Amino acid sequence: MTSSRQPEKTDNMNAISNPKEFPVWQGGELRCIARSEETHDTASFVLAAEMPARFQFLPGQFVTIGVHIDDSVHYRAYSISSTPDRTDRLTLTVRRLPGGQVSNYLLDHLKAGAKVEATTPAGEFFLDEGVADDKLLMLSAGSGVTPVMSMVRWLLTRRPDADIHFIYSARSEQDIIFREELISMAQRHPNFRLDLFLDNASGGRDRHDGFLTPERLDALVKDAAERRIYLCGNQPYMDMVEDWHQSRGLAAGRLHKESFKPNAPEADPGSGSEYQFTAPQFGKTSKIRDGQTLLEIMEPNAIPIIAACRSGVCGSCKCKVVEGEVERVSTATLTTEELADGFVLACSTRAKSDLVVEMVF
Amino acid sequence: MFCVQCEHTIRTPQGNGCSFAQGMCGKTAEVSDLQDMLVHLLQAVSLYAQAARKVGVVDTEIDEYVPQAFFATLTNVNFDPARIVAFSERAEGFRNRLKKQYLEACKVQGVKPEKLPAAADYQLPNAKAVMLSDALQFALNRQKKEVGEDVIGLRLLCLYGLKGAAAYMEHARVLGQTDVEVASKYHDFMAFLATDPSDMGALFQCAMDIGMLNYRIMQMLDTGETESFGHPEPTRVNMRPVAGKAILVSGHDYHDLKLILEQTEGRGINVYTHGEMLPAHAYPAFKKYSHLVGNYGTAWQNQQKEFAAFPGSIVMTSNCIINPEVGQYGARIFTRSIVGWPGVVHIDGDDFSAAIDAALAMQGFATDEPQHYTTTGFARNALMQAAPAVIDQVKAGNIKHFFLIGGCDGDKAQRTYYTDLAKAVPDDSIILTLACGKFRFNDLEFGDINGIPRFLDVGQCNDAYSAIQLALALADAFDCGVNDLPLSLVLSWFEQKAIVILLTLLALGIRDIRVGPTAPGFLTPNLVGILNQQFGLKLISTVEQDLNDILQAA
Secondary structure (H helix, E strand, O other): OOOOOOOOHHHHHHHHOOOOOOOOOOEEEEEEEEEEEEEEEEEEEEEOOOOOOOOOOOOOOOEEEEEOOOOOEEEEEEEEOOOOOOOEEEEEEOOOOOOHHHHHHHHHHHHOEEEEOOOOEOOOOOOOOOOOOEEEEEEEEEHHHHHHHHHHHHHHHHHOEEEEEEEEEEEOOOHOOOOOHHHHHHHHHHEEEEEEEEEEOOOOOOOOOOOOOHHHOOOOOOOOOHEEEEOOOOOOHHHHHHHHHHHOOOOOEEEEEEOOOOOOOOOOOOOOOOOEEEEEOOOOEEEEEEOOOOOHHHHOOOOOOOOOOOOOOOOOOEEEEOOOEEOOOOOOOOOOOOOHHHHHEEEEEEEEOOOEEEEEO | OOOOOOOOOOOOEEEOOOOOEEEEOOHHHHHHHHHHHHHHHHHHHHHHHHHHHHHHOOOHHHHHHHHHHHHHHOOOOOOHHHHHHHHHHHHHHHHHHHOOOOOOOOHHHOOOOOOOOHHHHHHOOHHHHHHHHHHHHHHOOOHHHHHHHHHHHHHHHHHHHHHHHHHHHHHHHHOOOOHHHHHHHHHHHHHHHOOOOOOHHHHHHHHHHHHHHHHHHHHHHHHHHHHOOOOOOEEEEEEOOOOEEEEEOOOOOHHHHHHHHHHHHHOEEEEEHHHHHHHHHOOHHHHOOOOOOEEEOOOOOHHHHHHHHHHOOEEOOOOOOOOOOOOOHHEEEEEEOOOOOOOOOOOOOOOOHHHHHHHOOOHHHHHHHHOEEEOOOOOOHHHHHHHHHHHHHHHHOOOOOOEEEOOOOOOOOOHHHHHOOOOOOHHHHEEEEOOOHHHHHHOOOOOOOOOOEOEEEEEEEHHHHHHHHHHHHHHOOOOOHHOOOOEEEEEEEOHHHHHHHHHHHHHHHOOOEEEOOOOOOOOOOOHHHHHHHHOOEEEEEOOHHHHHHHHHHH
């Protein structure tokens, strides 16, 4: 079992004494003032502005982080996990994605004192402070818990009477991000109900073995029609919940989802096998690990591919698998004919054998 | 990064715009952010230029520089971060020069210097990392939360429209056409946008004023082109290769084509036009060169395939360039003027030897392909000369409708609409076209109506000016308004030149224009609704539905 560690305090920790007086932060450099390990592959980073400033965001929003790796700047968006009530700092919780350039960099290098660039908070998935609903259903899986955590942290301070049903899916007990805090919330707040779905769960009425399913949602959330729902997780999880929501005739306007999460798809740890990746047009041959995305190999090999969103939404990294087996995580924007012809999205396609890939233009 | 300026931008239910590692065009987040910083600096220049004019200081070198640098931020123009930084450094130098001139003039005249917005005095950092950090605050959707999406949309309509106008200013400048009043208005709009305005009425008026300014700029460009190269004449252009060494000239800049034709004369190299350069064949100044043998390829979005197969060198004189490494011709493509791609040789000055040598080193086309022709050159004079005959045919009932089907091309599948529309218009209709959207149907046979060709290629996108002149002439002949003519405009847009032409048409009061394939990503549904209400502006639907609506309304 992994327990959360205390943040590594630095001298800067209390540098901002009265943040309400400060101007709203407009983006720029942030210094990591503390870091805590949430699980074996996830850490929270507490970030503060170099100059006195006030962070203004809504619970659930994200910032885009820029880090310098090999002479170029790489950007990724990460949800804020802290409550907007803490205006002097932002906490980002980042999970390591095997092969994920930025997440690996952050987890390997971002320690107290280090700096990153960041944009102002943004995003349309947020808890509307003006909405009067006091019955809420929070559904999340994996690192999708981060924006939802910001929401419940804010809710439990500002609206302690809110009735929150928090359902979270993780691989194992060791993979529960914010484990201690969630358990504590459930113990301290009678209106906060926690249900955890884990592979091989054991012990406790709030632990459920296996995946969340529509039937299990029916059984657990009998008053779903009365609840405003916030949803964030991987695509199959989101699809399942959305199908459930629609099939039960629940009001569409009461389901809020982070359906466009601008991170690379959850990486597949793979079998450990290695295959050969070939792009004959460009005379490139390289090794590719089982489960690696094509984009992870194409970019370092200078194969000219555009990868705008890197999350299987925009379709810019379309290419063609001429030979070999792949797993397609997203096929957004591809037509039926293109799918039949072997077209894939490089950012959302994992190697499952030796591959020959072409750029078609 | 945040960029929503082209039709290709990422669209999700959560919002429109490229805002991650790269744009859909391939522009990196770094280049996009540096371009935002360049725009910010150009606005600083305009703030001082506007103030300086009030004390009589006009610096024409700076007036000519700012639209040129602004042009570098259009879609598919400059992807080279080093060049964008260089543009910014020069802009900062010019801002400092103007500031000095301004303060000296104030001192001499005993005038208290104006307090300008903080943006006017932005200091460009030395390190690129700091520039990128600074650039985050210049993102074009800044203040979205405070002012709302409609205001951001109108700001972008103005800024992107002004980018298009700046591009045409630069094209006109190359041909010796500049105007102090036009430059003043340009600075006024840039300075206004530098203040982050949030009054929707003022922003809307600004958009219309930019449209009117562009009408004047297109007129200047028309003058520059016709004075430099003569009036276009209807001309058949071979669209297939002929045997021999070859250079391909793409983009919009006829001045570069002239230099290339001069420098390749007698060298055993055939010159081809590409994309928006096609109408060059109709100008007397180019027709005299026998080694200008034809047009190769189609619209910009097909260049990676077409350039890869072109057995010679390629010169990209202006937009649109896309990644040459995909087709692996980066070593034989050359950029000019404001165009840039990292690692691609950029030709400064008027010596095209590098491109000519590259063409000579290539094998060229081995054989002649069977000839296939299109006709271009129905620009202002040709249209005016044809106008009496056209009017007679309208009066006789033989011509019942005019369609202007044109604009930018792109790679979205739904752009087949424009081909289908051109094929579907009734036989008693005339089709006018312009810009690279024409490549969707300019290889089709449309025949004629009693000797008047049914398909009239007016020219480049800026030759919308010629089409407007024809519309005005027809309205005059029939003693009615342009909106009363049996004329329907069905436009395709991709980037900012198309945006400013649309603003020009709206500012001139032209109604019921149809635009596609989708609405600009920066316009909110509310703004699209307002444009529909005020101008009858519509998005395309289906060919059948639109044609039915157009012909029933006629």
